[in-house]
Amino acid sequence: MGTGIMALDSLLNSPRKLTRGLLDSHLVESLLTPNPVERYVGMIDPVWSRRDVRAKVVAVERQTPRSVTLTLEPNSNWNGFEPGQHVGVTVEIDGRLTTRFYSPAGAAAGKGLELTITRHPGGKVSEHLADIAAPGMVVGLSPAEGEFTLPSTRPDHLLLISGGSGITPVMSMLRTLCAEGHDRPVTFLHFARTPQDAIYARELQALGEAHANLNVVTVFTREGTKPQHLTRATLKSICPDYLAAETYVCGPNALVDAAEKLWKRDRNADRLHTEPFTLPEPTVVAADATGSVTFKRSGIAVENDGQSLLLQAEQGNLSPRHGCRMGICHTCVCRVESGTVRHVRTGEVKTLNNELVQICVNAPVGDIEIDL
Amino acid sequence: MPKTATKHTGAVADPEFQLTPEQLDLFGEELDALRERVLDDLGQRDSDYIHNILNAQRGFEVAGRGMLFLSFIPPAWIAGTISLSISKILDNMEIGHNVMHGQYDWTQDPRLDSTQFEWDTSSPSENWKDSHNYQHHTHTNIVGKDRDIGYGILRMSEEQPWHPYYLGNLLYATLLMTFFEYGVAMHDLEVERMVSGEISFADKRKEFDNIWTKVRRQAIKDYVLFPLLAGPMAPAVFAGNFTANIARNVWSFMIIFCGHFPEGVEEFTEEETENETRGQWYYRQILGSANLTGGKLFHIMSGNLSHQIEHHLFPDIPAHRYAEIAVEVREACARFGIPYNTGPLHKQFGSVVKKIARLSLP
CATH class of the missing domain: 3.40.50.80 (Nucleotide-binding domain of ferredoxin-NADP reductase (FNR) module)
Incomplete structure (x- = not known):
C-alpha cells in the first residue's frame, strides 16, 4: 500500500512519468487494441515510442563540401554510447526504410548525438542525408554497438x-x-x-x-x-x-x-x-550457387545448392510456414539478415540487409544468413 | 436466359473462350512483364499514399470515438457512428487487407509489415492470412479447395450438392452479412468439416484459442471499456460502436461477395486446374473474379477490391495501383478475347442476391 502511494506520488510529481505510465498502461493498450499506442501518439509526436529509439535532427552543419554534420536529440529509449561504437540510422528513401551505420563523433557524455556523414557516390543514405537533412527531420536509431572502444582504464599512451x-x-x-x-x-x-x-x-x-x-x-x-x-x-x-x-x-x-x-x-x-568501414557491397551479378545458407534460429547451415530458400530449408529438415509456393501469398516471408538472393522467375538479384523476402521464389547467391 | 455462372467450363478447355496454350503463355508473359514494371516503379508515391490513408483512418477513429462521447447532442451520435464506421472500413479494407497481403513489405516499415500487422476486427490476422492469402488466392474459385465459396455456410455453386438445409440460403446470407466479422473469424475453424466428422475440435484448438483471444479483446474494447469511460453516455457509445461494427460488416460483405459471385463468374474443378501454367493461372484468376465500377472514393472505401480482377492477378501490388493497371489488363483481355466482368455495385450485388436465392432450391 505504502509503496503504491509513493509510486503514485512520484507519478503525479512528474508529468512526463505520468504520461509515460499512462501510455504504458493495460487500460490504454486495451482501448487501442489491436494497434500499438505509437500509431496514435505518432500523430502528435513522431519521435515518441514505447520501445524504439528515434531521434529528431536539431542542427545541421555542412563542414566540408562532401559531408554533413547532424546533431540529433534521441527519445528517452536511447541508452547512450561508448566512444568508438556505431549506431544504425534509418531514413525513408523513395518509400523504403533504409538503414546505414555511423559512429557518433561527439563526447560520450554530451547531451545530443553528433553524426558526421560523408557523401559516398551511390551511397543511398549518405547522399540522401547530405542533400536533404534539415532540422525537424525524424530518423530511426538502433542501440549503439561495437567493440571498437577505449578501455575504462584509459591507456597511458x-x-x-x-x-x-x-x-x-x-x-x-x-x-x-x-x-x-x-x-x-x-x-x-x-x-x-x-x-x-x-x-x-x-x-x-x-x-x-x-x-x-x-x-x-x-x-x-x-x-x-x-x-x-x-x-x-x-x-x-x-x-x-x-x-x-x-x-x-x-x-x-x-x-x-x-x-x-x-x-x-x-x-x-x-x-x-x-x-x-566498408561501403555498401556492390550488388552481386553472378547467379552462381556458392557459399552456404545459415538458418540462424535453428543453428543449421547447409551448402547452397542454388534452389529456393524454402526448398533448401526443407531439405535441411526445417519446415518453414508457407502457402502457395509460387510467390503470391506472402505466407513464407522471412527476414534475411545479410546476403544476396535471385528471384527464381524474374532473375532479379537483390542484396538484403535485415529485410523480408519470400523464400519460395528466392534462391541465395553466395553466403546468406536467414532468421529461420 | 443468360448463361449461368455455375455451368463451369474451366481454364483450359473452355469452348467459348478457346485460347491455345501458346496464346495463354503469351498472355502470361505480358502480365508478368506488367507486374515487373509496376514493382520496379514502387516508391515514395506508394508510401505517401498508404500513410495518408493511415492518417485519415486515425483521424476518423479519434473523431468518431470523441463525438460518441458527446452523444447527448443527437447529431454527434450520428456523426460519431459514421466516422467510426469509416475508420473501421478503412482499417480493414484499404489498410489491413492490403498490408497483410504483403503489398507494403518492400517499404521495410514495421508498421506495414505483413507478418506483424493486426487489424480492427474479430478475425486474428494469422488465421486469416492462411485462409485468404494462401487458400483463397492460390485456389481461387476451385470448388472444394477455395473455402470462400459459401464460407462453409452458403450454397454458392451448383457444384455444391443441394440439401434441404439450403432452403435457408438467403437467411444465412443475411446473418453472415450482419455478423460478417465473426463469420470471417470462424472461417478457419472449418466447422462444416467438424460437423461431417472429418476433423475434430481438438484439431482446431490452436485456431480456436487465437480467435477467442481476438474476439474477446475486440468486444471488451468496443462493448465494455469505451462505454464505461463514457459514464452516463455508456448506452449511446455502446450503440454507436455496435452500429459501426455492423456497418463495416455489411459493407465489406457486399464488396467481397461482388468479387467472385456475380453472374458470369466462372468456377473450376480440381482436375482441370492441375499442373496449370502461369498463363493458365492468370486466366483462371480473371474468369473467377469480377470488378465494380465507381469513383475514386468508392475504390478507396472498398480497399480497391472493386478492382478484384487486378487484385487476383497481382495480390501483392499496392492496391491503389490497380486502377492504372486495369487499363492495361482490360486492353490485353480484349485483344486475347478474354471476358472481363465489371459493373456498378447495385447491378453486381443484385445478381449475387439472385444467385443466393436461386441456389436455395435444387
Whole structure:
C-alpha cells in the first residue's frame, strides 16, 4: 500500500512519468487494441515510442563540401554510447526504410548525438542525408554497438589514426578524453584527401593548442607530388614511440590493412584496434550457387545448392510456414539478415540487409544468413 | 436466359473462350512483364499514399470515438457512428487487407509489415492470412479447395450438392452479412468439416484459442471499456460502436461477395486446374473474379477490391495501383478475347442476391 502511494506520488510529481505510465498502461493498450499506442501518439509526436529509439535532427552543419554534420536529440529509449561504437540510422528513401551505420563523433557524455556523414557516390543514405537533412527531420536509431572502444582504464599512451570519414569514432574518443581531463600523451593522426576535405580541422587545431599532451597531425593524401599513406617512416616521424601506444585505427580498408601489416610485422598486434568501414557491397551479378545458407534460429547451415530458400530449408529438415509456393501469398516471408538472393522467375538479384523476402521464389547467391 | 455462372467450363478447355496454350503463355508473359514494371516503379508515391490513408483512418477513429462521447447532442451520435464506421472500413479494407497481403513489405516499415500487422476486427490476422492469402488466392474459385465459396455456410455453386438445409440460403446470407466479422473469424475453424466428422475440435484448438483471444479483446474494447469511460453516455457509445461494427460488416460483405459471385463468374474443378501454367493461372484468376465500377472514393472505401480482377492477378501490388493497371489488363483481355466482368455495385450485388436465392432450391 505504502509503496503504491509513493509510486503514485512520484507519478503525479512528474508529468512526463505520468504520461509515460499512462501510455504504458493495460487500460490504454486495451482501448487501442489491436494497434500499438505509437500509431496514435505518432500523430502528435513522431519521435515518441514505447520501445524504439528515434531521434529528431536539431542542427545541421555542412563542414566540408562532401559531408554533413547532424546533431540529433534521441527519445528517452536511447541508452547512450561508448566512444568508438556505431549506431544504425534509418531514413525513408523513395518509400523504403533504409538503414546505414555511423559512429557518433561527439563526447560520450554530451547531451545530443553528433553524426558526421560523408557523401559516398551511390551511397543511398549518405547522399540522401547530405542533400536533404534539415532540422525537424525524424530518423530511426538502433542501440549503439561495437567493440571498437577505449578501455575504462584509459591507456597511458594513445595513438588515434583515421582516414577520411573514419575520423568520427576516434573524434568521439578524443573529445571524451578531453572532456574527462585526460592528461597523458595522445597522438591524433588523420589522413584527409585535401585541406578542403578535412572534417573537424578547426576544432582539432584548437584542441591541439589547448592541450599540451595532445599532438594533432593531419596528412593530406592528394597534396604534393606523390600520395601520402601510412608507412613506418611517417609513423616514426610523428610518434617515435608508437610501438608503446594503444592504437585505434578507423578508415578505408587500405588504411586498416596497412596498419595491420605494420603492427603484425612489429609483433605488436595486441596494441592495435581497428574498425574498417566498408561501403555498401556492390550488388552481386553472378547467379552462381556458392557459399552456404545459415538458418540462424535453428543453428543449421547447409551448402547452397542454388534452389529456393524454402526448398533448401526443407531439405535441411526445417519446415518453414508457407502457402502457395509460387510467390503470391506472402505466407513464407522471412527476414534475411545479410546476403544476396535471385528471384527464381524474374532473375532479379537483390542484396538484403535485415529485410523480408519470400523464400519460395528466392534462391541465395553466395553466403546468406536467414532468421529461420 | 443468360448463361449461368455455375455451368463451369474451366481454364483450359473452355469452348467459348478457346485460347491455345501458346496464346495463354503469351498472355502470361505480358502480365508478368506488367507486374515487373509496376514493382520496379514502387516508391515514395506508394508510401505517401498508404500513410495518408493511415492518417485519415486515425483521424476518423479519434473523431468518431470523441463525438460518441458527446452523444447527448443527437447529431454527434450520428456523426460519431459514421466516422467510426469509416475508420473501421478503412482499417480493414484499404489498410489491413492490403498490408497483410504483403503489398507494403518492400517499404521495410514495421508498421506495414505483413507478418506483424493486426487489424480492427474479430478475425486474428494469422488465421486469416492462411485462409485468404494462401487458400483463397492460390485456389481461387476451385470448388472444394477455395473455402470462400459459401464460407462453409452458403450454397454458392451448383457444384455444391443441394440439401434441404439450403432452403435457408438467403437467411444465412443475411446473418453472415450482419455478423460478417465473426463469420470471417470462424472461417478457419472449418466447422462444416467438424460437423461431417472429418476433423475434430481438438484439431482446431490452436485456431480456436487465437480467435477467442481476438474476439474477446475486440468486444471488451468496443462493448465494455469505451462505454464505461463514457459514464452516463455508456448506452449511446455502446450503440454507436455496435452500429459501426455492423456497418463495416455489411459493407465489406457486399464488396467481397461482388468479387467472385456475380453472374458470369466462372468456377473450376480440381482436375482441370492441375499442373496449370502461369498463363493458365492468370486466366483462371480473371474468369473467377469480377470488378465494380465507381469513383475514386468508392475504390478507396472498398480497399480497391472493386478492382478484384487486378487484385487476383497481382495480390501483392499496392492496391491503389490497380486502377492504372486495369487499363492495361482490360486492353490485353480484349485483344486475347478474354471476358472481363465489371459493373456498378447495385447491378453486381443484385445478381449475387439472385444467385443466393436461386441456389436455395435444387
